[in-house]
Amino acid sequence: MMIKICGMREVENINALQQLDIDFMGIIRYPKSKRFVDEQQKSAIEKLTMNKGTVGVYVNASFEEILQDIIPLQLDVLQLHGDEDSAFAKALLELDIKVFKAFQMNEDFNFESFKDWEQLAKEYQGKLFFLFDTATKNYGGSGKKFNWQLLDNYTGNIPFLLSGGISNDDASDIKNIKHDMFLGVDLNSQFEDEPGLKNIEMIKSFIEKLRK
Numbered sequence: 001m002m003i004k005i006c007g008m009r010e011v012e013n014i015n016a017l018q019q020l021d022i023d024f025m026g027i028i029r030y031p032k033s034k035r036f037v038d039e040q041q042k043s044a045i046e047k048l049t050m051n052k053g054t055v056g057v058y059v060n061a062s063f064e065e066i067l068q069d070i071i072p073l074q075l076d077v078l079q080l081h082g083d084e085d086s087a088f089a090k091a092l093l094e095l096d097i098k099v100f101k102a103f104q105m106n107e108d109f110n111f112e113s114f115k116d117w118e119q120l121a122k123e124y125q126g127k128l129f130f131l132f133d134t135a136t137k138n139y140g141g142s143g144k145k146f147n148w149q150l151l152d153n154y155t156g157n158i159p160f161l162l163s164g165g166i167s168n169d170d171a172s173d174i175k176n177i178k179h180d181m182f183l184g185v186d187l188n189s190q191f192e193d194e195p196g197l198k199n200i201e202m203i204k205s206f207i208e209k210l211r212k
């Protein structure tokens with residue numbers, strides 16, 4: 001199972017996380033987020049040697065803004081967490097980089113609306129993934145879970161990460177998820193001492209439970 005830890009920004013915290021058995025770490029480049037990585041923090045992160053997949057997280061950013069981050073932040077994945085359409089994602093996929101497209105889940109979510117995305121995934125095999133997060137007016141980082149039974153309505157074939165309020169108590173429920181397209185989890189605010197600062201011991205204990 002893949003594990004992504006989102007909202008990293010402190011060098012020491014990033015280095016500590018690099019020692020753990022995780023797959024991706026997310027760096028939020030959305031100025032309205034409490035976990036926003038500013039230009040000064042970006043410069044510090046640029047100097048690090050990253051041994052995990054690095055994910056740049058964006059909310060309705062321009063193509064140029066995203067482009068300016070890819071090389072300095074050594075990005076492997078672009079996470080589109082706003083209202084970006086499939087045409088925008090296609091332009092980024094053309095750069096030969098992976099894309100995680102986030103969707104805001106609530107009881108009214110229409111899983112039939114994925115036609116364009118399914119087409120894109122066919123064109124860019126193994127490059128496009130979904131991330132199902134809890135709907136919130138701030139786009140992400142709500143700390144709240146959505147109703148995971150909604151996942152039964154997803155019959156598409158694009159693999160997804162599960163996100164939104166996942167906490168240390170959820171390991172056994174996560175291990176019971178049987179969906180064929182379930183790829184892994186995205187952890188954030190429930191594993192923090194303060195916004196942008198992760199509790200490494202808590203993450204370590206969660207990973208142990210999940211990988212057991």
Ligand SMILES: O=C(O)c1ccccc1NCC(=O)[C@H](O)[C@H](O)COP(=O)(O)O
Pocket residue numbers: 006007026028030033034035057059081133134138139140141142143144163164165166186187188189190
């Ligand atoms: O975390 C944020 O502050 C954030 C703000 C705006 C857009 C995206 C954001 N986070 C992106 C993520 O991938 C989070 O891990 C995801 O929203 C789940 O967060 P949480 O509910 O805190 O576990």
